[in-house]
Amino acid sequence: MEAEKHSEGSDEQEERRVRSENNTAFKTKLERFRHHDRHEEPERAEVKKSSSRTVLKRSAAKRSRGASPSSSQSYGKRRRQSRYAPPSKYAHLPLLLDILEPGLITVFVGTNPGIRTATAGHAYAHPSNLFWKLLHSSGCTDIRLLPANDVDLPKWYAMGNTNIVERPSKDAAELSKSEMAAGTPVLEEKFRKYRPESVCIVGKGIWEAIWRWRYKREIRKDEFKWGWQDDKERMGKDDDWNGAAVYVTSSTSGLSASLKPTEKEAIWKPFGEWVKKRRRDRFGTEVTT
Incomplete structure (x- = not known):
């Protein structure tokens, strides 16, 4: 009986040891994953920011290109000189x-x-x-x-x-x-x-x-x-x-x-x-x- 109990106790200890090793291995993998995730996330954020700046720059450029003709036209209107107008135009x-x-x-x-x-x-x-x-x-x-x-x-x-x-x-x-x-x-x-x-x-x-x-x-x-x-x-x-x-x-x-x-x-x-x-x-x- 004592031999059987000793054998059972040894088996339980071995099982706990294996479970502990497995847990340690899992945690190690998890930590590696987390570290890898933290390393990669800023890169993705940086790409997003960079992308956002690029979009903003492009939008600004489009607005600038779009506004240029109207600004030029507005300036042209201010500078446009009068031409002869017949008396009837201001007869009122x-x-x-x-x-x-x-x-x-x-x-x-x-x-x-x-x-x-x-x-x-x-x-x-x-x-x-x-x-x-x-x-x-x-x-x-x-x-x-x-x-x-x-x-x-x-x-x-x-x-x-x-x-x-x-x-x-x-x-x-x-x-x-x-x-x-x-x-x-x-x-x-x-x-x-x-x-x-x-x-x-x-x-x-x-x-x-x-x-x-x-x-x-x-x-x-x-x-x-x-x-x-x-x-x-x-x-x-x-x-x-x-x-x-x-x-x-x-x-x-x-x-x-x-x-x-x-x-x-x-x-x-x-x-x-x-x-x-x-x-x-x-x-x-x-x-x-």
């Missing part, structure tokens, strides 16, 4: 009234009313237009006026306003050269009637149009000059009147970028000083009211 807009009285010190001559000006009913009404700013900085006015004050110019400062073309348009490019030139005799007649001391041409293009009418050709580069023009260029001459002296200034339009602001100031300043002096001479003050 009111005409801007001249501000004229006899014997003014000066009358400003613009190109034509813009849409904003025609709608407002006051000269140089677009916020980007520098007319009222330059009028003040040059000394033509002692304060910066609003467009609504255009009607007060004769009473306050002995100044007036008119245009070479009366019909409104978006900009000067919508006018033809011929109709601008044809505005010259209309101006001459106004000046003969009201007889201002001077006329201030607000923009090189206006003077070029007047020149085309008078001389039937374009003005040459060496013939153009800013400021006071030769005495023979006086406007509105009559049998008993020598006409108004002509001063050419830069355009005040926000679309006009050929001159720097400081250059425009330099062109306007001498005229403003002259206007102030004439008011002092005539009224004893720089303001007539």
Whole structure:
């Protein structure tokens, strides 16, 4: 009996030993698997991240390629220049009234009313237009006026306003050269009637149009000059009147970028000083009211 018990105990011990070895072997394999899994998982994650970045880059590139034409087209639209537009296009807009009285010190001559000006009913009404700013900085006015004050110019400062073309348009490019030139005799007649001391041409293009009418050709580069023009260029001459002296200034339009602001100031300043002096001479003050 003792031998049998001893044999059974030995068998149980052997079975436990084998089971322990098997468990150890399994754990070893499991650990190897786990280690292998941890080693491989970051690689897969890295591939996914890399793949995601690639997709994002490709998507961004597609968006960039897709946006490029529209951006270019948008820029092109902003830069697109106007073409001639017939009077019928803006026939629904009111005409801007001249501000004229006899014997003014000066009358400003613009190109034509813009849409904003025609709608407002006051000269140089677009916020980007520098007319009222330059009028003040040059000394033509002692304060910066609003467009609504255009009607007060004769009473306050002995100044007036008119245009070479009366019909409104978006900009000067919508006018033809011929109709601008044809505005010259209309101006001459106004000046003969009201007889201002001077006329201030607000923009090189206006003077070029007047020149085309008078001389039937374009003005040459060496013939153009800013400021006071030769005495023979006086406007509105009559049998008993020598006409108004002509001063050419830069355009005040926000679309006009050929001159720097400081250059425009330099062109306007001498005229403003002259206007102030004439008011002092005539009224004893720089303001007539």
